[in-house]
Every structure is written in structure tokens, then in C-alpha cells.
Amino acid sequence: MGYRKNVRALRGSPDFANRSRYWAVFVHGCFWHQHPGCPRATIPTRNRAFWEAKFAANRDRDARATSALRRKGFRVVTVWECQVADAPAVKSRLSKLLKSGGVDVR
Numbered sequence: 568m569g570y571r572k573n574v575r576a577l578r579g580s581p582d583f584a585n586r587s588r589y590w591a592v593f594v595h596g597c598f599w600h601q602h603p604g605c606p607r608a609t610i611p612t613r614n615r616a617f618w619e620a621k622f623a624a625n626r627d628r629d630a631r632a633t634s635a636l637r638r639k640g641f642r643v644v645t646v647w648e649c650q651v652a653d654a655p656a657v658k659s660r661l662s663k664l665l666k667s668g669g670v671d672v673r
Contacts, residue, residue, distance in 0.1 A: 579632025590642045
């Protein structure tokens, strides 16, 4: 199954995508995209208001990109930074989701 990396032609520039098979994968950093419940998703104490606004904007942008791709018929998967350490599990999950038409994994 072929793919391209950092596909700028698609909304949100997915980290991996196959435009002919209509799938896209985003690999989000837990800190920058504020992975819910993850210990890596901290908020700096200095200039807290700035960081909260920055993270909220990142989450909104991510949601808009995912929605836009889904409206075009793409299957969209989000893999979090903390999940990448278990490469066999990620590979298995992505394989199943992309073959079966799975949905976003949070």
C-alpha cells in the first residue's frame, strides 16, 4: 500500500496519506496537540494564557482539517506521540483501520 509523507495538498498536511485510497494519518505530539489524559500534555506555567490559547487554536485547526478530509471521503486516523513507542501495536491498529474503513482513533 503506497503513501506519501507530509501531503501539503490535503487539508491539515497529513503526516501520511494515500489520495487514491482515501486515507490520511496524523501523528500528533502530545504536548502541542494536548492529548487528553496524557502526562505529556502539560501547560507551561509562565504565560499560561498564551499557551492555553495556542493549544486551543491547534485543537480547532486539527478538528477542521479532519472534518474537511472526512467530507471528501477520507478515512482519518490520529496517532499520538506516546503511542508510537509501541510500533507493532500501532502498525497492527493502522493496518486494521485502514483496510476496514475505520475511524479516528483517540
